[in-house]
Amino acid sequence: MSLLKPYSRLLLVCGLVTGLLAGCAEKEQALQNTEKSSPAPAAPAAAKAHWSYEGDTSPEHWGELEEDFETCELGKEQSPIDIEAPDVKKDSHLSPVEVDYSPSEVSLVNNGHTIQVNVSGENNHIVLEGKSYTLKQFHFHLPSEHEVGGKHNEMELHFVHKTADGEIAVLGILINGGAENAELNKLWSQLPREESEEAVAIDGKFDLKALLPGDLHSYRYHGSLTTPPCTEGVQWIVLQQPVEWSEAQIGAFRTLFPHDNRPVQPLEGRTLETEG
Ligand SMILES: [Zn+2]
Known part of the structure; x- marks a missing residue:
């Protein structure tokens, strides 16, 4: 399970797939609007990608990094x-x-x-x-x-x-x-x-x-x-x-x-x- 708040998690996911999924920006905006009373989240840190090409977040670990990434490990195509x-x-x-x-x-x-x-x-x-x-x-x-x-x-x-x-x-x-x-x-x-x-x-x-x-x-x-x-x-x-x-x-x-x-x-x- 991720400890990220829903907003942070969405921002993270949107950051990762920018350009492939339309509508992330609008969803982020909508969420921001509903969180107006909360302190502003640390957007730059949350948006930073949590996968890479080396070390603990390299391709052989992608499937374990996020629930949404399991296809990286389990996929057959x-x-x-x-x-x-x-x-x-x-x-x-x-x-x-x-x-x-x-x-x-x-x-x-x-x-x-x-x-x-x-x-x-x-x-x-x-x-x-x-x-x-x-x-x-x-x-x-x-x-x-x-x-x-x-x-x-x-x-x-x-x-x-x-x-x-x-x-x-x-x-x-x-x-x-x-x-x-x-x-x-x-x-x-x-x-x-x-x-x-x-x-x-x-x-x-x-x-x-x-x-x-x-x-x-x-x-x-x-x-x-x-x-x-x-x-x-x-x-x-x-x-x-x-x-x-x-x-x-x-x-x-x-x-x-x-x-x-x-x-x-x-x-x-x-x-x-x-x-x-
Ligand atoms: Zn490519």
């Missing part, structure tokens, strides 16, 4: 995974994911676990087998969370999408050292170095497509969020072709987050599919 060629089945009925992104207003948040880029508006979508998912945010892991043939790439980018009824699809992009990505500098020149709930707005519009590889062939499987509460029912699309960033661009992220990847999880008999 967890992410990330190691993608091994013999497990991948070609399906001739699958067509490559359609990515319908346009230049958009974005803002950066250092949430203590990664840099999250919040995307304004409802104009960016992917279409997967006829179903449309709207882009909400994207963020980064170092090294990559998914492995291919037992090997990490240097980083991985996750575009997180949702349908109107709450289904989640994550488009994963593997990143290797190489040529500089010029568009990325719009974000990287304003990296928030300290953890904060304040978002840093980026001037002008950001070209989301500049972060994609040319080839959209993918590995698909059913998995989970890779951070607590490790919610399952997530449709994963990991693109096969990696993109390149310069070592300086990768190094700039590494100085803030030396490693922020959850280790690969058991496949548990799941099938992986690719376009035939």
Whole structure:
């Protein structure tokens, strides 16, 4: 059981899943309004995340940290995974994911676990087998969370999408050292170095497509969020072709987050599919 008061607990949970669950801010506000007569809670401390990538709150302990996190330990469709060629089945009925992104207003948040880029508006979508998912945010892991043939790439980018009824699809992009990505500098020149709930707005519009590889062939499987509460029912699309960033661009992220990847999880008999 948690000793946190309901308000603190909600704030904590909202802090952890910012960007994935809409409506937390409104719920926090509603609760604050009902607590007007109480002394103000210590919001910054309560909002601080209670999970991490090392020590007593590292991934192997996530399932014990909070009642809501038990799926991290008990789930049978967890992410990330190691993608091994013999497990991948070609399906001739699958067509490559359609990515319908346009230049958009974005803002950066250092949430203590990664840099999250919040995307304004409802104009960016992917279409997967006829179903449309709207882009909400994207963020980064170092090294990559998914492995291919037992090997990490240097980083991985996750575009997180949702349908109107709450289904989640994550488009994963593997990143290797190489040529500089010029568009990325719009974000990287304003990296928030300290953890904060304040978002840093980026001037002008950001070209989301500049972060994609040319080839959209993918590995698909059913998995989970890779951070607590490790919610399952997530449709994963990991693109096969990696993109390149310069070592300086990768190094700039590494100085803030030396490693922020959850280790690969058991496949548990799941099938992986690719376009035939
Ligand atoms: Zn992620």
